[in-house]
Every structure is written in C-alpha cells, then in structure tokens.
Amino acid sequence: MRCPFCGNMETQVKDSRPSEDGAAIRRRRSCPECGGRFTTFERVQLRDLVIVKRSGRRTPFDRTKLDRSIAVAVRKRPIDQERIDRMVSGIVRQLESLGETDISSETVGDLVMKALRSLDVVAYVRYASVYRDFQETSDFARFLGDEGLSDDGANDEIDDPHVIKRGLGEQDLSSTDDA
Numbered sequence: 251m252r253c254p255f256c257g258n259m260e261t262q263v264k265d266s267r268p269s270e271d272g273a274a275i276r277r278r279r280s281c282p283e284c285g286g287r288f289t290t291f292e293r294v295q296l297r298d299l300v301i302v303k304r305s306g307r308r309t310p311f312d313r314t315k316l317d318r319s320i321a322v323a324v325r326k327r328p329i330d331q332e333r334i335d336r337m338v339s340g341i342v343r344q345l346e347s348l349g350e351t352d353i354s355s356e357t358v359g360d361l362v363m364k365a366l367r368s369l370d371v372v373a374y375v376r377y378a379s380v381y382r383d384f385q386e387t388s389d390f391a392r393f394l395g396d397e398g399l400s401d402d403g404a405n406d407e408i409d410d411p412h413v414i415k416r417g418l419g420e421q422d423l424s425s426t427d428d429a
C-alpha cells in the first residue's frame with residue numbers, strides 16, 4: 251500500500267484487527283521512509299454479496315438481473331435511460347452500505363419499490379404487482395387505494411394485475427383463475 255504522505259510503495263502493517271461491527275478489517279500502517287502513519291479498511295466488495303431468497307436459496311448478487319427486472323417495469327415509459335441507470339446505481343450503493351454479506355430479496359425489493367415510487371408511478375405499480383404477488387383484482391385496487399393512486403390516472407395504463415403479470419412474463423400464471 252502506497253504511503254499517502256510521501257508516495258513510498260513500501261509501507262508496513264503494524265496492526266490488523268476487525269472493526270467493531272466486524273464488517274471490515276482495520277490495518278494500522280507506517281511508512282519507514284517518512285515515518286507517516288495511516289489506517290486502511292478492508293471491506294466486502296459488492297461481487298461478494300449474496301441474495302437470500304424467501305425460499306432460503308442463495309445466489310450471488312448480479313446487477314444485470316436487477317437491471318433486467320427494472321427494465322421490465324419501466325418498459326415504454328417516458329424515462330431517460332440515464333435516470334434509470336442512476337437509480338440502479340443508487341440501489342447498488344445502498345446495498346453495499348448495509349455492511350452485510352447476506353441480503354434478503356425482500357430488502358432488494360423494498361429498495362427498488364422506494365426508488366421506483368419517486369421515479370415513475372406506473373413503473374412502481376407494475377413492479378409492486380409482481381413483487382407483492384397480487385392474486386386478485388381487489389388486492390390491486392386496495393394497493394392503489396392505500397397508495398393514494400386510485401384517481402390520478404395510473405389505473406388507465408395499468409389494467410388488471412393478471413395482465414401485468416403476463417406482460418412482465420415473470421410469474422407462472424397456471425395456478426391463477428385466469429380463464
């Protein structure tokens with residue numbers, strides 16, 4: 251590790267211990283060249299994060315999957331790709347800053363919901379309908395009511411949750427009373 255004071259490449263580790271919360275390794279270093287002392291922290295990187303699904307199944311976090319699920323929710327909505335990318339980056343940073351290696355899929359879903367809510371209400375409702383797994387049209391109506399969305403025109407573009415699910419292509423509809 252290069253000395254931040256004089257640029258010398260040969261610095262020495264004097265002490266190495268976990269931080270209080272155990273999320274990082276703290277190393278005290280010193281530079282034999284200038285006598286400078288500094289501290290470095292070693293943390294888990296995003297590529298090491300693991301998503302734990304409701305079933306208990308564990309999969310490595312994959313930003314591409316997050317991008318894809320959000321792309322489906324915002325499809326054909328008038329939103330700049332740049333804003334969407336910024337939103338996803340914000341979600342990823344929040345996941346990183348949790349300081350945990352294991353992250354529940356609910357945590358990811360909640361962060362996506364919160365971010366979409368401020369980005370685009372139709373995309374938000376689309377995502378929510380799949381994420382919360384609405385089974386009945388009444389579930390959907392209740393959700394819109396709770397969110398104060400019943401009268402603002404969002405309904406016109408959203409239709410029935412089963413239609414949304416089919417459009418999203420992410421749910422097995424065989425068990426629903428779709429006929």
Ligand SMILES: [Zn+2]
Nearest residue numbers: 253256281284
């Ligand atoms: Zn130095």
